[in-house]
Structures are given as C-alpha cells and as structure tokens.
Amino acid sequence: MILRLIRHIAMLLAALALISLFLMMLQTVVDVLADNLFGRPIPGNLEIISVYHMVLVVFLPLAFVEQKHENISVDLVYRSLPDGPRRWILVMGYLVTAAFLGLLAWQTWADAVRAYQLKEMMMGAVYVTIWPAKLALPIGFSAAILMVLANAYQAATDPAFDPSPASPEEADT
Template sequence: MSDGDSSISDHPIVVMCDSVARPLAFLGSAGLLSMMLHVSADVGSRLMFGGPLPATVEIVSRYYMVLIAFLPLAWVERHDEMISVDLLHQVLPPSWKRLSSQVVSSVVASVYLSLAWTTWKTALSNYATASFVVALNYKIPVWPSYFLVPIGFTLAAVTCAVHAIRPGAANDASAIEQHASENRT
C-alpha cells in the first residue's frame, strides 16, 4: 500500500493524538462525575447538617470546570464535534470544501497555539507564586489547575494541524470509532 493510500489513523502523529486525547477526554468525564458527586454532597451537607462542605465553590470553579472544559478539546476536535456553522460550506464543490477545511483548521490551530502559549506563561507565573485561594481559613492551592489549560490547547492545536495537513482526519476518526463499536457488539 502506498503512503497516499494508507489510512490516516496509521500516521504516527494521529496515533499520538488519539493515545493522549482519549485519556484526557476520559479524565474530563471523570471530572464531570466528580463535580456532580461533590456538589450533591455539598447540597446534602447543607440539608442534613445545616452547612456546606468547605471550599466547594473554589474546587468546582478552579479544578472541575477547568478539567471539563479544556482537557477534552483535542478529542472534540478529532471527532469534528465542535460547534460550527456551515452556511456556504454545503454548496461548495468537494475540492473547495477540502481547501476550506484546511484553511479553517490552520487558523484554528494557530489560535489554539497562541492561547496555549499565553496560558502556559500564566501557569508558570502562578506556579512561581504558588497561587492559592482562601476558603474558610484554609489555603487551597490552585496553581496546578493552570497547567491543564495549555495542555488542552496544545493537543487541540496539534489535532487541528493534523486536520489541516491531512483533511478527512475527523471523518476517519468517526469511521474508526464506528468500526470499533461494531466489533464490540
């Protein structure tokens, strides 16, 4: 099989993206479940004991929300599940659709890289100062959560760059997932 005929899923960068994106998406899902349990326990504590669990708001906003929003970005990009508006895209001929997808993926990858760089500098700054929040006289370190954001943006940028270089990566990802789920049943 020639290089042009090989499946996009065999490309080392795609394999690397998938091997990192899936666990990060799973971690984001685990964060969602943990947040649900934590907030439910907080509500239960308020009802049964007349007071909230300490630092629930801080932990939810500084850790869970960051996990949920940023770690699954690459998985969402890989599966072409990001919100999009395809007003003109549907009327374009196939070659223009491919070019449009490549240009959009390139621009989005650039934006993600810019965001990754900016948030990386912020994470380093927060690490250097050991950022924390005070809740009920307890210091809760928040600097670790700042590193989740550039990790999510960087992997999403790599995923978009793969889409730009090899259009159809998202369609191939959907086909791979469908094939895997059919083989499980």
Template sequence: MFIGGVGVIAMMLNIVADVVAKLVWNAPIQGTVEMSSYYYMVALVMLPMAFVEMQDQQISVDLLFNHFPVWLQRAALFFSCLAACAILAVMAWRTGLDAVRALRVGEVVMGGREVIVWPSRMVLPLGFGLASFAAFLRAVLVLRGLPVTQSELEGGHL
C-alpha cells in the same frame, strides 16, 4: 475525554457530599464552590477539546461551505485547520505563561477556606496544546485526502 468525564463525576460527588453534610450535620464542606470553579469546571471544558476537534464536533457555520466545489471545500478546510492550529497554539503559549506565573507565586484563592489553584492553571495550556495538535492532524489528513469531517467519516462526501 475520559479525564473530563472523571471531572464531571468528581464534581457531582463533591457537591452531593456538600449538600448532604449541610442538611444532615449543618456543616457544609468548605471550598466546594472554589474546587468546582477552579478544578472541575476547568477540566470539564479544557481536557475534551482535542477530542472535539478530532471528531469534527466543534460549532461551525457552513452556510456557504456546502455549496463550494469539492476542491474549494478541501482548501477551505485545510486553511481553517491551519488557522485553528495557530490560534490554539498561541492560546496554549499564553496560558502556559500564566500557568508558570501562578506556579511561581503559589496562586491561591480565598473563599470558605484557602484553595491552592496554581495546579488547575496547568490544564489550560495542556487543553489548548492538545487541541492545536488535533487541528494540525486534521490539516495533514486533508492534505492526504483522508476523511476529516463528520459527513466524510459517516461515508458521505465533501
């Protein structure tokens, strides 16, 4: 979560410096759009995913879930955590293959200037992998009967 926050600050400083350089010296910083798109935004989205999963802050629809008996709520939560773990693991594996390919070819994008983007491709499997691990930990917590939802963490019951 902290590294994602650093990405926000870095993006803000880069964009402010670009605007100031353009207005004061009529010389914008080349590659600002590419850096924002391929580095800052990727870090901002991918790195906090595990934190969001562990804090039960992801988007969820619980229209029926709240009306289930407690044992069914826990079973549904366990299986949804396992499904999330599996889906996120597949996404980590697939984006990992893409990251290796980008590393091999030395992937770059052309914009105001050439920007090396293969390092940013490594962030996707990292983010998905950590989120998968967080979903697995939540499934283990459900099995052990420990609090895993925001309402449980706040002292409520399932």
C-alpha cells in the same frame, strides 16, 4: 501511528475530564448531604469545584471534541463550493485554528508558570491553591492543536476526509 497517538491523548484527556465531572457531582452530593444532615458543608466546596473541576471539564476534552468534529461551525458557503477549493479552504481553516490555539496555549502556559511562581491562591471559605488548575488550559489547547493539525493533514492528503460530525445513528455503533 502518530494519528493514533493523538487520538489516545484526546481520549485520555476526555476520560480525565469525565472523572472530574463525576467527582464534581459526587462532591456536590456529599456537600448537600453534609449540610442538610449535619449542618456542616464541605469547607471551600464551591471554590474547589469552580477552580478545579469545572476547568478540567471544559478544557481537557478540547482535542476529543475536535476529533469527533463536534465544534460549532458555519458551513453555508463552504458546502456550496466544488471539492477542490473546499478541501484547501478546510486545510487553511485548520491551520488558522492551530495558530489561534497556539497563541492560547502559549499565553495560558505563561499564565500558569507565573501562577506557579507566585504560588497563586484563591481566598474564599478556605484558601485554595489555583496554579495546578491553570495547567489544564495549555494542556487542553496543546492537545487540540495536535488534533487540528492531524485533521489538516488528513484533509490535505485524503480525498475522502469528511469533517462532518457523525450522525446519531453512526455514533451509537
């Protein structure tokens, strides 16, 4: 039940990132057309893309990437170990990862709150309020923590748990 909820959260955040990616592409095309056809680009386009869209695209899908086991990992020694130690090293790795993500979530939350209190803005072609985009970081990190802890639980309790990403053939089905 809880794992299913965490997976839904991961999917929702990934979907929001995908929407942001689509909007970024659409905004860029409209900006180029407006500049080339009418000589009037969208004011603040670069700032909006870099402050909002790119941040959402990078940080919101962190839990989805973890769910799919697509994070970069080096497992040369890990794969040569027997199953028992391998499982507990995997669990410990997940717990260390969760602790690190927790620090990131805590610090980025503090930064987002401070930015909100200051009503932080970015000066460019136009003024862009940036504090709302800063919320994407602690949200993304927190969702990733939930997925990492779910993976740790599965690794500890399910002997058949495999942290390997799906092969391209399996991903298509």
